[in-house]
Amino acid sequence: MNLNKMLFQVILALLAVFFMLLSSYNLASAAFAAVYFVLIFQVLYARESRAFGLAAIAAVTSLILALRFKYLTWGDPWYEYAMIVRIIEHGSLAREFYPLQQPTLHLGIASLAMITQIDAMLLQKFVTPLISVLSVVALYKLVRELFKDEELAILSGLLLLAGTPYLHWTAQAVRESIGIPMLLLAVYFSFRAVRTLKPQYMLASVLLIAGLVLTHNFSAAVFLLSWLSFSCSYVYFSGDTRASLPSLLLFLISIVLALSWWSASGFYHDAFESALKLVFPFMPVPAFIGTVVLLYALPVWRPYVIEQLRLALQKLLEKQAVYASILFVSILFALIAVNLVLGKFYLVLSYPPSMMFNGFVMIGLSLAGLNFFLDLRRLPVLVWLAALAALLALSTLRVIPFGDPLRFMEFLYIPLAVVAAAGLKRILSKISSRGFASYMVAAFVTASLITSFPAIVLFGTPFEKGSMFYDDRNWVIEHPSSEINAIEWLDERRIVGNLYTDNYVHYAAQWINYDNTVQIDNRARGAVANPDGLPKHENYILITERMKNYAEFSEGMMHQRHPLQEWEIERLHAGASQIYDGGEAKIFYKGW
Amino acid sequence: MQSSNKAFVALAFSIIAVMYGIVYLQNLHLGEPLTEFYLIGSAKGYPSNLEKGELGRVIVGVVNHEFEDAEYKLAIVHENETLREQWITLRNGEKWEEEIKFKLNEAGKHKLEFLLYRDEKPYRELHLWMNVSGYESQ
Numbered sequence: 001m002n003l004n005k006m007l008f009q010v011i012l013a014l015l016a017v018f019f020m021l022l023s024s025y026n027l028a029s030a031a032f033a034a035v036y037f038v039l040i041f042q043v044l045y046a047r048e049s050r051a052f053g054l055a056a057i058a059a060v061t062s063l064i065l066a067l068r069f070k071y072l073t074w075g076d077p078w079y080e081y082a083m084i085v086r087i088i089e090h091g092s093l094a095r096e097f098y099p100l101q102q103p104t105l106h107l108g109i110a111s112l113a114m115i116t117q118i119d120a121m122l123l124q125k126f127v128t129p130l131i132s133v134l135s136v137v138a139l140y141k142l143v144r145e146l147f148k149d150e151e152l153a154i155l156s157g158l159l160l161l162a163g164t165p166y167l168h169w170t171a172q173a174v175r176e177s178i179g180i181p182m183l184l185l186a187v188y189f190s191f192r193a194v195r196t197l198k199p200q201y202m203l204a205s206v207l208l209i210a211g212l213v214l215t216h217n218f219s220a221a222v223f224l225l226s227w228l229s230f231s232c233s234y235v236y237f238s239g240d241t242r243a244s245l246p247s248l249l250l251f252l253i254s255i256v257l258a259l260s261w262w263s264a265s266g267f268y269h270d271a272f273e274s275a276l277k278l279v280f281p282f283m284p285v286p287a288f289i290g291t292v293v294l295l296y297a298l299p300v301w302r303p304y305v306i307e308q309l310r311l312a313l314q315k316l317l318e319k320q321a322v323y324a325s326i327l328f329v330s331i332l333f334a335l336i337a338v339n340l341v342l343g344k345f346y347l348v349l350s351y352p353p354s355m356m357f358n359g360f361v362m363i364g365l366s367l368a369g370l371n372f373f374l375d376l377r378r379l380p381v382l383v384w385l386a387a388l389a390a391l392l393a394l395s396t397l398r399v400i401p402f403g404d405p406l407r408f409m410e411f412l413y414i415p416l417a418v419v420a421a422a423g424l425k426r427i428l429s430k431i432s433s434r435g436f437a438s439y440m441v442a443a444f445v446t447a448s449l450i451t452s453f454p455a456i457v458l459f460g461t462p463f464e465k466g467s468m469f470y471d472d473r474n475w476v477i478e479h480p481s482s483e484i485n486a487i488e489w490l491d492e493r494r495i496v497g498n499l500y501t502d503n504y505v506h507y508a509a510q511w512i513n514y515d516n517t518v519q520i521d522n523r524a525r526g527a528v529a530n531p532d533g534l535p536k537h538e539n540y541i542l543i544t545e546r547m548k549n550y551a552e553f554s555e556g557m558m559h560q561r562h563p564l565q566e567w568e569i570e571r572l573h574a575g576a577s578q579i580y581d582g583g584e585a586k587i588f589y590k591g592w
Numbered sequence: 593m594q595s596s597n598k599a600f601v602a603l604a605f606s607i608i609a610v611m612y613g614i615v616y617l618q619n620l621h622l623g624e625p626l627t628e629f630y631l632i633g634s635a636k637g638y639p640s641n642l643e644k645g646e647l648g649r650v651i652v653g654v655v656n657h658e659f660e661d662a663e664y665k666l667a668i669v670h671e672n673e674t675l676r677e678q679w680i681t682l683r684n685g686e687k688w689e690e691e692i693k694f695k696l697n698e699a700g701k702h703k704l705e706f707l708l709y710r711d712e713k714p715y716r717e718l719h720l721w722m723n724v725s726g727y728e729s730q
Contacts, residue, residue: 070623480623481626482624489628493632577718581629581716583716587630591638
């Protein structure tokens with residue numbers, strides 16, 4: 001451990017944080033990018049304190065949105081904030097006031113806010129993304145444990161932290177920001193437990209799994225699949241049959257904890273069961289658990305059969321035809337994923353090509369790294385990746401009913417980062433200059449960060465409509481002060497009744513409904529165009545200037561979005577009283 | 593002091609300084625300059641339905657978030673007739689509220705407009721729609 005090097009890394013990270021804070025000025029963004037690049041370069045080029053440096057890069061990266069914007073971004077973090085406010089207001093986790101029942105993040109931030117008297121939103125914005133640094137550290141540790149390769153571990157961590165979907169979910173202070181690191185830590189400690197058979201690792205992994213179940217339903221479900229695919233393939237391919245029973249034990253603990261909590265909290269159990277029904281039509285949960293028990297028991301029960309299987313598989317993996325087949329299937333999966341993001345399936349998406357930069361490079365690197373994993377000791381990572389990719393593909397093709405397959409992406413990026421890192425390492429080995437190799441990787445990670453987010457984040461201003469870099473997301477990533485002031489004004493009035501607005505203001509306004517007295521409805525178009533058709537109640541309609549350019553009502557991602565038209569707004573003026581004018585945000589009232 | 597201890601002390605100071613800086617700058621983060629202009633109804637709500645001659649009440653409010661002192665002119669207009677004009681000067685962050693009372697003596701649908709001017713230019717506007725019934729208020 002070199003303290004001077006660590007200090008240098010921290011100073012660079014702090015400098016990057018400082019420039020990001022000032023990033024609404026273009027030059028500060030450029031300075032941020034330059035310092036960020038130097039930090040990555042330094043960590044790659046150095047031979048000491050690299051893990052510490054990796055964590056410093058992950059910390060700076062995770063804070064990008066918190067530092068750039070005054071309020072929470074997008075929509076989901078506001079939902080989390082609404083849950084935190086409910087806990088603070090009522091001091092209770094009763095379902096009546098806290099319907100989500102996934103309390104780790106909400107209870108943690110609410111408690112911290114009450115103890116420290118620091119604003120809950122500020123804590124949510126900064127503390128939550130910082131926890132996600134643990135996922136990069138956990139992946140680094142896991143890869144080093146698996147392959148005894150420091151370089152591969154560093155590259156895996158770097159590729160994960162700069163991965164577009166991963167970055168999107170960890171930087172925006174949501175349950176995933178904690179769910180992903182808990183999942184990765186649970187995989188790491190579970191793997192250590194089955195490999196070493198030490199009880200302290202077993203205890204740590206059980207605690208982490210329990211924590212994960214209480215954090216995020218979907219992350220917990222992905223953990224079940226991740227652990228099943230990874231540990232089962234490890235037992236089969238490594239020949240380490242001692243690992244079989246502890247792996248099974250951890251799986252059983254996980255599924256019992258998850259199913260118990262899902263049943264008790266009244267959510268998700270049905271969705272999980274219906275997904276299992278595709279494979280096990282009768283008594284899906286017992287049939288699934290029974291099959292898993294058999295899978296883990298087989299290597300203990302018939303070790304010689306597994307040994308024969310391993311030998312046969314190793315021979316098979318050496319064949320060019322098998323490599324070609326795996327390559328073909330990988331390209332097929334990649335095509336499905338790319339077409340999903342391009343909005344070619346049922347989701348109406350219009351991301352700019354620049355946002356795909358990281359994804360395309362990751363696909364290329366993964367295909368380059370595929371060969372490295374066609375070895376029995378390394379195959380479990382590929383099986384883990386294949387299991388998650390299969391879920392993404394099946395939900396995209398609507399074989400599995402799942403509303404938003406994009407949500408698989410951030411989890412898929414975990415094993416993908418490892419496979420891509422192997423490809424990157426292979427390419428870098430052809431470059432003789434260590435400096436140039438470090439430069440290339442630092443440039444890729446920096447470029448990934450810049451292109452992941454809409455231009456407003458690092459360029460300060462969005463590209464014009466018509467430009468190939470035009471990005472709808474510029475309209476909704478930031479919630480302006482005018483919108484927040486209007487929402488706060490409604491809260492101060494303690495309004496009772498209906499509030500009509502669009503999807504993004506709907507998200508940002510949810511926290512004012514902590515007493516269940518305001519029905520917030522994202523279908524404002526009907527209310528705007530026909531205020532006389534509103535129910536005989538107190539009705540408030542909140543519209544912003546942004547909605548004249550970009551508005552999402554209840555279309556979701558399934559339909560084309562259309563902004564509000566002038567004639568609709570004129571009808572609103574003619575049919576409802578305007579009671580608030582904050583410039584960009586206006587509130588109308590229709591009472592009876 | 594050993595060099596490792598110095599490094600730790602420097603590290604701790606840098607982290608504290610930046611954390612303080614973050615909280616300070618976050619609070620300082622200005623956002624867009626704006627003025628809030630609003631109407632608040634009475635305990636019974638906004639005066640949507642009145643009887644002829646009945647006294648209507650509403651609170652008018654202005655909050656200055658322009659990051660500078662601002663001078664406003666408030667005008668209350670009914671059917672192109674200005675009922676009231678008033679100058680309001682507010683410092684940044686300052687709020688002005690006043691109850692406005694009015695009577696409408698003709699039955700029918702009425703629009704009462706509240707206009708806020710800044711630097712002699714129309715800046716914010718509000719309006720209330722009211723149905724006035726033909727019965728004389730007691």
